[in-house]
Amino acid sequence: MKRILMVAALMGVSAGALAEAPGGPNCGWGNMLMNGQSGLGAHVVASLTNGTSGNATFGMTTGTNGCSANGKLTYGGKSLIGAVMDEFSEDVARGDGEALTAVAVAMGVDEADRTAFKQLMHDNFATLFPSADVTAEQVSERVVELMRGHEQLARYVS
């Protein structure tokens, strides 16, 4: 539970214009891909000022990442995938990368098991990302399902 709270708290900070998912509740992968682009105007000005938009600027607001509208996590890692879906999908395709590591770390996967985690995700790329319409929620659920069915990784999601 502590872990879930931490991830929830971590993910809560996304009031910045850059982090707003353009799709609102409909945050399929196609939309996530565009993360930051529909707000390009806002981005330009944010970069002009090194600015931050919003009032939740100190990481203390628990809330949503713009994707999971209810903001309640039922397991760790879910919101994180929503927030870094773009980078995560690339890393799963490649079989390695910092976003993939970050999801493993947030799920509590020990260093010794991370290679297995990455391999499992990569081997099941088509399951995790069956189409351009897949949502972060679906991806998250599948990550957990895959881990449940894996001898070495099941203990992290039991």
Next chain:
Amino acid sequence: MAHRGGPCLGRPGVAPRTAPVPVRIGPARTAGLLPGLLGLLLATASPANPAAPATDTDSPTVTALAGQREWLQLLHYTPSWLPGRLRNFVDDPDFFLSPRGEHDPAAELAATLDALRRDPATQCRFPARRQWLVARLPGLAATLPPAHCPEYEEWRRVLAVREAVLVFASSYLNSPSSMYGHTFLRFDSAAPERRTPLLAWALNFGATVPPDENGFVYAWRGLFGGYPGQFAAGPYFEKLREYSRLESRDLWEYRLNLDAAELDRLLAHAWELRAINFDYYFFDENCSLRLLELLDVARPGHDLADQFPNYAIPIDTVRAVIDAGMVTDVTWRPATRSTLRWQIAQLDAGERQLARRLADDAGAEPQAFAALEPARQRLVAEVAYQYLRDRAVHAVPDAALARQNFALLQLLERTADAAAPPAPPRPAAPETGHRTGLAALAAGTEESRAFGDLEWRVSYHDLLDPPAGYPAGASLNMARIVARLKEGGTLQLQRLDALEITSLAARDRFFRSWSWRVNAGLERQWTAGDDILVTQANGGFGGSWAPLPSLLLFALGTGRLEANHALDRSLDLAPGLAAGLRLESPAGITLASADYYHFTGGEDRRALALRHELALGANLGLRLQLERRVNEHDRVDEASLALRYHF
């Protein structure tokens, strides 16, 4: 006390008026146990009373403590131009407990002691002040009411900071507040579930914009400084997306050797700055200075911020932190586009064309793709995918783009069993580049008359300066002045540049970058036979091409506004053209350029210039300049040799 001279040090001229004036800092119940001066003071304090009279600002203890460097740093006082007065960049009454606090450290210290004693919430609001005062006043802790600070403690618990990293985002010419780069702090977590850089926290100082700001107001105030500056914290992956992906800026991460107590002070003080407004000047980018102030609080004694009384160029603040022995190692994190450009450079012409076609259509040329070695397939897929992603940053999102993106992601997955492309080689770190100030001495001839030039430039880098550590093809100079002593003894102002920016970004099959330049200031122009000091502003816009990695060709359409009484129109406009090349070779850097202007009043002006710089060291260069300027009345040749020193 470690403070240095100057008018900022509390109230150095104020001596205690009389022998011990009691400072009432709280109930006297523990008075007999208190050691030292405070004990004496407490012993004479009045009995407990929540509404006790305020602590005396002029008491020796308060005066002495309030003059201490660390207190001044906690309150962000800096020297002002007015002797005996302090400046404060904090522009927020919430930060001061005394109405006079903004300029009066002693009043603020007395008010802080009062408030700490009176209200437990003050202890939660100002944990660093509390910690510092408790350490200085041995009896104070016992006189404070019990305080529970769930919000602060939760914040500290969530952060669970193990290490701090100073992050430098490289120069970004397209944004005035980031031209010189930007710095922020990253806090790495000790929590097992967060122990990876992407899940670290970033603490950034920048303008703060209300959540529902109108776009136009946003742009206007963003440009002209209508927003206050605040510290903001957020996940590092958001910073990566912003800098690495959207703005294509490399990040340099400087790991700091702050120990647990130092990190504790830093975070306690950062908490005090939550939602506190600072003055934020748009061009006077002060993010880096704010960070130095935090580091000064974390590790007293280096007085890093004081090294920058006038302005702080971000990379210079990084150097100051390194020189203070606070950095253990440096990590380079290339921007997505830096990696992509490097990967493109690894492709041969056919692969390049294929990757470019795949970016438009993931199913294009299946046979040509299948014919490649697996490792080459992976590299081509990687380039096609990253290129589409790069383009998508600047495109209007639509379903077709998402589908194409997804198809390339699948291609990336299918080729991923081959060897990963090697990582791009690490360039020279920005702090190893030449220093940001410049002084130069030149000797030469103009119209066959000898002259000597003395040049001083406040900042930063031009196209001929030693390129290591600086962005390629970028020139950024502010406040440059050249004085010329001519044969015969005339001393004249030759040139005063307020601003000069040039951004040459090569166009190719993948990147349709634009090149541009702007410049404004005073300069000499031969006009109708006279050497006239004119006020001018000019700009250009066009393209650059790199037929070889070391060669850049550019062509710009230009425009110029000039105030010159010797012209037919004393304020005249001139459209023009400029073209040139920049070549890097073992013999140094060569820049050749041709400029043409046609004034609406009729005058034509042409200039040809050849410049070459040979680096003699990281901070020393020898520059040869040959120039010919021609107009209806004048043909002026100038040649000079300059010794340039960066300091």
